[in-house]
Amino acid sequence: MGTATFQLRDDTMKRIFILMGTLAFYLMLTGLCLAKLSPEERQTLYKAQLLMHEKKFTEAETVIKNFMNSTQEVVNAKTYLMLGDTLYQSGKKKQALKVFSVGHATFPNNEFLCLNTGVALYQLGYYAEAGSHFEKTYSLQNPAKPELLFQAGSAYYQGEKFHESARVLKYLLAKNQNPQREWIRLTIHALIESKQSKQAESMLLRYLNQNPQEADYWKLLAKLNMDREKFFEAGAALEICYKLVTPSKSELESLASLYSYQEAPLLAATTLQRAYGDSPEPAQSIKIAALLASAGRIKQAIDYLDKHAGTSSVTMEKGKLLFRDRRFNEAGTVFRQILKIKDEPEARFFLALCAWEQKDWKQAKEELKTIAALKVFKAKASRYLVVLNDLESARIEINK
Numbered sequence: 001m002g003t004a005t006f007q008l009r010d011d012t013m014k015r016i017f018i019l020m021g022t023l024a025f026y027l028m029l030t031g032l033c034l035a036k037l038s039p040e041e042r043q044t045l046y047k048a049q050l051l052m053h054e055k056k057f058t059e060a061e062t063v064i065k066n067f068m069n070s071t072q073e074v075v076n077a078k079t080y081l082m083l084g085d086t087l088y089q090s091g092k093k094k095q096a097l098k099v100f101s102v103g104h105a106t107f108p109n110n111e112f113l114c115l116n117t118g119v120a121l122y123q124l125g126y127y128a129e130a131g132s133h134f135e136k137t138y139s140l141q142n143p144a145k146p147e148l149l150f151q152a153g154s155a156y157y158q159g160e161k162f163h164e165s166a167r168v169l170k171y172l173l174a175k176n177q178n179p180q181r182e183w184i185r186l187t188i189h190a191l192i193e194s195k196q197s198k199q200a201e202s203m204l205l206r207y208l209n210q211n212p213q214e215a216d217y218w219k220l221l222a223k224l225n226m227d228r229e230k231f232f233e234a235g236a237a238l239e240i241c242y243k244l245v246t247p248s249k250s251e252l253e254s255l256a257s258l259y260s261y262q263e264a265p266l267l268a269a270t271t272l273q274r275a276y277g278d279s280p281e282p283a284q285s286i287k288i289a290a291l292l293a294s295a296g297r298i299k300q301a302i303d304y305l306d307k308h309a310g311t312s313s314v315t316m317e318k319g320k321l322l323f324r325d326r327r328f329n330e331a332g333t334v335f336r337q338i339l340k341i342k343d344e345p346e347a348r349f350f351l352a353l354c355a356w357e358q359k360d361w362k363q364a365k366e367e368l369k370t371i372a373a374l375k376v377f378k379a380k381a382s383r384y385l386v387v388l389n390d391l392e393s394a395r396i397e398i399n400k
Contacts, residue, residue: 037076041067045082057090077107084116096120104133111140115148118155127159135168146176150183157186162194181214188220192227200224215244231262249275266295282311289317298325312338319350328354345371349380361388 037045044067051060064083068075080103087096097120104113118133134152138144149172156165169187173179184207191200201224208217218241225234235258242251252275259268269291276284285308292301298321305318315338322331332354338347352367365388372381 037078038073040071041073041076041079045079048082048086052086052089057086060086061090075106077103077110077113080106081112081116084113084120088116088120093120093123097124109140111137114140122155127155128161128164129159131155131159131161131164131168146172149175150180150186153186153190157190157193160193162190166190166194166196166199181211181216185216185220188224192220192224197224197228213244215241218244226258231258235259235262235267260291265291266297269295269297280308282308282314285314286317289321293321293324312342312344316344316347319347323350323354326357328357332358345374345377349377352381352384356384361391364388 044063048060048063051057051063061083064079064086068079068083080099084096084099084103087093087099097117100113100117100120104110104117107113114133115137118130118137121127121133122130131152131154134148134155138148138152141148149168153165153169153172156162156168166187169183169190172183173187176183184203188200188204191197191203201221204217204221204224208214208221211217218237222234222237222241225231225237235255238251238255238258241247242255247255252271256268256271256275259265259271269288272284272288272291273280276288280288285305289301289305292298292304302318302321302325305314305321309315309318315334319331319334319338322328322334332351335347335351335354338344339351348367348371352364352371355361355364355367365385368381368385368388371377372385374381
């Protein structure tokens with residue numbers, strides 16, 4: 001689930017919270033809404049509304065509860081709404097949910113009780129149940145507000161009821177000729193998460209054809225292809241996406257990993273160069289150089305390390321690349337430069353290997369004996385020293 005999806009969902013929830021927070025006040029201002037109430041119930045709601053206006057929520061709660069406990073008549077839906085809103089605004093969300101739920105059970109066709117029950121459920125983390133109430137509220141509205149179906153689909157989605165989310169959102173798109181972009185995006189997300197990949201791809205390609213400049217759609221297509229292990233197609237979609245919007249460093253790193261997985265190290269290296277810019281850290285320089293080298297671009301890798309030299313780790317990597325390229329004189333020079341600054345056992349080991357390759361047995365033996373006592377190099381150095389000793393013995397035998 002993407003950050004953009006959650007942002008869209010949260011923005012819609014804010015609009016519903018505003019509706020809930022002003023609901024009781026709206027009812028009090030509309031005489032028609034209160035006309036059918038008994039004088040006592042009407043007076044109770046007026047008094048409670050005045051207390052709420054002064055932020056005296058506990059006193060308003062007490063007034064309403066006293067009336068509800070004393071009356072012999074059926075409590076009106078508006079009284080449940082007022083009490084629930086009072087509790088909600090005073091931070092008693094669980095109690096508000098209980099009141100709204102009882103009111104909704106008593107008046108199942110009351111749009112506002114259904115809606116507010118859904119909002120309270122959502123706020124308490126019961127997302128799938130909230131989605132069900134938002135969906136039902138939509139069916140009770142006249143005219144029905146399509147945004148509420150979007151919120152139902154979003155709540156189902158967050159509750160991981162992806163099939164329900166996709167069902168509601170597909171209905172929303174079918175009912176509206178000009179659907180909003182966030183509706184489309186969330187529908188595609190829901191289809192992907194509910195494993196309806198063919199429908200997701202069909203919808204995505206249709207909207208991409210109509211809106212080729214929408215970077216989010218290309219990113220969704222990449223996700224869909226990743227989920228289906230179509231990595232080449234995923235990389236191509238991300239490349240288009242990142243031409244439309246500037247990618248973050250982490251996004252480029254992920255794309256580079258995708259290229260590495262596809263065994264395309266040159267593309268991976270190029271992508272990481274975009275990610276790290278002109279001043280990469282030493283470890284980043286080494287990573288890029290390693291990718292260039294694995295692509296057969298040894299000279300390019302060495303030139304890149306030269307450009308971003310400055311630490312012993314980068315210099316060491318340059319020496320190793322020269323060694324791999326069988327440029328033993330140059331590699332030896334690099335390792336000696338390191339040893340002038342610091343007695344680095346790894347540099348000494350590779351210097352010994354350079355001497356070995358050049359048949360300079362004396363220097364090779366000297367370097368290997370220097371590091372043979374070190375735990376990390378003991379086994380490696382010993383193997384080479386055994387061979388050198390055998391060679392030396394053979395030469396002595398020949399010269400006898």
